[in-house]
Amino acid sequence: MMRRATLALATAALVLQGCAAAAIPVVAGGLVGRKTVSDRNARKARKAEAARIRSLPAAPMPAPMLPGVPPAMQYLYASGEAVALDLQAYMGLANYLVGISADLRIGHDVDSVVLAPGATLEQPKFLPCAGKPPAIVFDIDETAIHNLGFEGDAARRGEAYDAQRWADWERTGTRQVAVVPGLTEVIRVARLAKIAVVFNSNRLAENADATAAMLDGVGLGPVVHGDTLWLQGDAGSTDSRKDGRRWAIAAKYCVVAMSGDQLGDFSDLFNAPGATPAARREAAAGLHTTLMWGHGWFMLPNPVYGTGLRGGMDDVFPPATRWTPTPTPTPNSTPIAAPIAGAPAPVAKEK
Amino acid sequence: MMRRATLALATAALVLQGCAAAAIPVVAGGLVGRKTVSDRNARKARKAEAARIRSLPAAPMPAPMLPGVPPAMQYLYASGEAVALDLQAYMGLANYLVGISADLRIGHDVDSVVLAPGATLEQPKFLPCAGKPPAIVFDIDETAIHNLGFEGDAARRGEAYDAQRWADWERTGTRQVAVVPGLTEVIRVARLAKIAVVFNSNRLAENADATAAMLDGVGLGPVVHGDTLWLQGDAGSTDSRKDGRRWAIAAKYCVVAMSGDQLGDFSDLFNAPGATPAARREAAAGLHTTLMWGHGWFMLPNPVYGTGLRGGMDDVFPPATRWTPTPTPTPNSTPIAAPIAGAPAPVAKEK
Numbered sequence: 001m002m003r004r005a006t007l008a009l010a011t012a013a014l015v016l017q018g019c020a021a022a023a024i025p026v027v028a029g030g031l032v033g034r035k036t037v038s039d040r041n042a043r044k045a046r047k048a049e050a051a052r053i054r055s056l057p058a059a060p061m062p063a064p065m066l067p068g069v070p071p072a073m074q075y076l077y078a079s080g081e082a083v084a085l086d087l088q089a090y091m092g093l094a095n096y097l098v099g100i101s102a103d104l105r106i107g108h109d110v111d112s113v114v115l116a117p118g119a120t121l122e123q124p125k126f127l128p129c130a131g132k133p134p135a136i137v138f139d140i141d142e143t144a145i146h147n148l149g150f151e152g153d154a155a156r157r158g159e160a161y162d163a164q165r166w167a168d169w170e171r172t173g174t175r176q177v178a179v180v181p182g183l184t185e186v187i188r189v190a191r192l193a194k195i196a197v198v199f200n201s202n203r204l205a206e207n208a209d210a211t212a213a214m215l216d217g218v219g220l221g222p223v224v225h226g227d228t229l230w231l232q233g234d235a236g237s238t239d240s241r242k243d244g245r246r247w248a249i250a251a252k253y254c255v256v257a258m259s260g261d262q263l264g265d266f267s268d269l270f271n272a273p274g275a276t277p278a279a280r281r282e283a284a285a286g287l288h289t290t291l292m293w294g295h296g297w298f299m300l301p302n303p304v305y306g307t308g309l310r311g312g313m314d315d316v317f318p319p320a321t322r323w324t325p326t327p328t329p330t331p332n333s334t335p336i337a338a339p340i341a342g343a344p345a346p347v348a349k350e351k
Numbered sequence: 352m353m354r355r356a357t358l359a360l361a362t363a364a365l366v367l368q369g370c371a372a373a374a375i376p377v378v379a380g381g382l383v384g385r386k387t388v389s390d391r392n393a394r395k396a397r398k399a400e401a402a403r404i405r406s407l408p409a410a411p412m413p414a415p416m417l418p419g420v421p422p423a424m425q426y427l428y429a430s431g432e433a434v435a436l437d438l439q440a441y442m443g444l445a446n447y448l449v450g451i452s453a454d455l456r457i458g459h460d461v462d463s464v465v466l467a468p469g470a471t472l473e474q475p476k477f478l479p480c481a482g483k484p485p486a487i488v489f490d491i492d493e494t495a496i497h498n499l500g501f502e503g504d505a506a507r508r509g510e511a512y513d514a515q516r517w518a519d520w521e522r523t524g525t526r527q528v529a530v531v532p533g534l535t536e537v538i539r540v541a542r543l544a545k546i547a548v549v550f551n552s553n554r555l556a557e558n559a560d561a562t563a564a565m566l567d568g569v570g571l572g573p574v575v576h577g578d579t580l581w582l583q584g585d586a587g588s589t590d591s592r593k594d595g596r597r598w599a600i601a602a603k604y605c606v607v608a609m610s611g612d613q614l615g616d617f618s619d620l621f622n623a624p625g626a627t628p629a630a631r632r633e634a635a636a637g638l639h640t641t642l643m644w645g646h647g648w649f650m651l652p653n654p655v656y657g658t659g660l661r662g663g664m665d666d667v668f669p670p671a672t673r674w675t676p677t678p679t680p681t682p683n684s685t686p687i688a689a690p691i692a693g694a695p696a697p698v699a700k701e702k
Contacts, residue, residue: 081652088649307432
C-alpha cells in the first residue's frame with residue numbers, strides 16, 4: 001500500500017507540520033499517521049465551517065414555498081453524492097499539490113497548466129514557469145463556495161436568473177455561502193507548501209472589496225485584488241472569458257493547478273463561438289485534454305447553471321440512441337352497442 | 352515531474368503491454384511514452400465507441416418535443432463539464448488500479464474496500480482479503496453506461512419515472528446506451544492487471560441475459576451472472592440495498608475498488624431509514640469516509656435521478672443562509688390628480 005499511503009500521509013504531514021519539506025521525510029513513516037492526522041484535520045475544517053454557519057444571524061421565516069427545489073439544486077447543495085464528488089476532486093488536488101511541493105523541494109521542474117496564447121486543445125502548449133513562484137488558480141462560484149443565499153432566493157421565487165439580483169448578491173451576499181467540501185484542506189496544504197492561492201472569477205472588479213470580504217469571512221482569504229484575486233474587468237477583460245486574466249496571473253506565477261466548475265475555468269478554447277454540446281464533449285475528452293483532468297485541471301460538479309446546460313432533444317439524446325417502449329396490447333374494448341347475437345366478439349387490434 | 356509521470360506512464364504501459372508486471376519496470380522510462388501511448392489508447396476507445404454508435408440502426412423521427420430537456424439531463428448527457436468529471440474519476444481509478452497491481456506484484460498486502468457486517472461509517476471495518484483474487488465492483492446505470500434510450504424517451508414524454516417502462520428498458524434497451532467516458536480504459540487496465548471486473552446493479556436478476564448482452568454489446572463484457580454480474584434478486588436481495596450482494600462478491604473476491612453514482616453503491620449505511628439530506632452529507636464527509644473518495648471508492652456524477660434528489664427549501668438552503676435582496680426604491684409615482692399649485696411634489700418614500 002506504499003504508493004497510496006504515501007500521498008495521504010504526506011498530505012496529512014504537510015497539514016500537521018506546516019512545512020512543505022515534510023512531504024519527503026515523512027514518506028518513510030508508514031501508514032500509522034495517515035488516518036488519525038488527516039481525520040483531525042478534516043474534523044477541524046468541518047467544525048469551523050459548522051460553527052461559522054451557526055454564527056450567522058437568525059434568518060427570517062422562509063417565504064411561502066413555490067413548486068419546490070429544482071432537482072439540480074437538491075443534488076448540488078443537499079446530496080451526499082455531490083459531497084463525495086467534491087471531496088474526490090479536492091482530496092485528489094491536495095495529493096497533487098503534495099507531489100508538486102515535493103518536486104519543488106527536490107529541484108525537479110514543475111510546469112504550468114495554463115495554455116499559451118495560440119495553443120489549441122489538439123496541440124497544447126503551456127506557458128513557461130521560469131522560476132516564478134508556484135500558484136494554484138481557483139474559480140469562486142460553485143468551485144470555492146456554494147451560493148446558498150442567492151440560489152435559495154432564486155428557488156423560492158421560481159424565477160429565471162436575474163443579473164441585477166446577482167449584482168446585488170455580489171455586493172451584499174458576503175455571508176450566506178458555504179465552502180465547497182474539501183477545499184479548506186486544499187487551501188491549507190497549498191499555503192503550507194508555499195503555493196499561492198489565486199482566485200479568477202467572473203464576479204465584477206467593482207465589487208472586489210465585497211468578494212474579498214466574503215472569501216475572508218469563510219476562511220479562504222486573505223486575497224489581494226490584482227494579485228491573488230482577479231475579476232471581470234481586470235486585465236482588460238470585458239466579458240466572462242478568462243484567458244486574459246489567466247495569462248496575467250501566469251505572468252507572475254507558475255500556475256501548477258487550476259480548479260473550476262466550468263470548462264471556461266481552464267481554457268476559453270472550450271467555448272469557441274457556436275461550439276455544439278457534442279463539440280464541447282469531444283474537446284473535453286480530447287487526446288491531451290483527457291490527461292489533464294485530475295492531473296493539473298480539477299473539475300467540480302455544477303448542474304445548476306453554466307455553459308454546459310444546453311442542447312435540445314437531439315443534442316442530448318442522439319437519434320441513433322432513440323428507443324421506443326414495447327407497445328402494450330390494449331384490453332378488449334366494450335362495444336358501444338351490445339353485439340348482435342351470433343356476431344363475433346370484438347377483438348383487440350394487433351399492434 | 353516523476354511522481355505524476357510515473358502513474359500515467361505505468362497506466363499507459365499496462366494498457367500497451369498487456370502485462371501487470373510492466374507497472375514496475377516502466378516507471379523508470381521517463382515521460383516520453385506518457386502522452387503518446389495514453390493518447391493512442393484513448394483514441395482507440397473513442398473510435399470504437401463512435402463506430403458502435405454509428406452502427407446502430409437509423410432511428411425513427413423523434414416525437415414532437417415537449418417543453419425541452421431537463422437541465423440535469425443536459426448536464427449529465429450533453430455537457431463537456433460532466434465528461435471532465437467522468438474522466439477525472441476514471442483516470443484516477445485507472446491510476447489507482449496501477450498502484451494496486453504494483454502492490455500485488457511486489458507482494459504487498461492489498462485490502463478490501465467493502466465494509467464488513469456490523470461496521471459503521473464512524474468505526475469502519477473492512478472485510479479480509481486473505482489471498483482471494485482481486486476484483487473491482489462497478490454499478491451499471493449512470494456508472495458504467497448512460498441510459499440514453501430510456502432517459503430520452505422519458506424526456507420526450509415529460510412524465511415521471513415509470514417502473515414498468517424501466518423493466519421494458521432492461522429487457523429491450525440493450526443498444527441505445529453509451530459507455531461512460533473513461534471507463535473503457537479503466538476496464539482495459541483492470542483486465543490486463545488480472546483484476547476481475549464485477550458489476551453489482553439493481554437491475555432485475557430475471558433480466559440477467561439482456562443486461563449481460565447490453566454490457567457485451569458496448570465492450571464491457573463478458574460477464575457471468577452470479578460471478579461477475581450481480582443483480583437485484585441475487586444473494587437473497589429483495590430490494591435496492593446492495594450490501595448483501597457486496598458481501599457475496601467479497602466472499603470470492605478481494606474487492607480493491609468500487610465505483611458508483613449513488614452512496615448506496617458503496618455502503619447501505621449511507622441510506623439508514625429516515626436519513627435526512629444533512630445526515631447523508633455528514634456521513635459522506637465523515638472522518639474515515641472522506642479518505643475513501645478517489646482512494647478505493649470512486650463516485651460518478653448523476654443529478655438526473657437517485658437517492659440524492661431529496662429535500663425541501665430548508666433542507667437544501669439552511670435558514671441560516673437565507674438572503675434577502677436589497678429592496679429597490681420605487682420611482683416617484685405620478686399623482687392621480689394634478690398637484691395643487693404650490694403644493695409640495697410627491698416624494699418617493701425612503702426605504
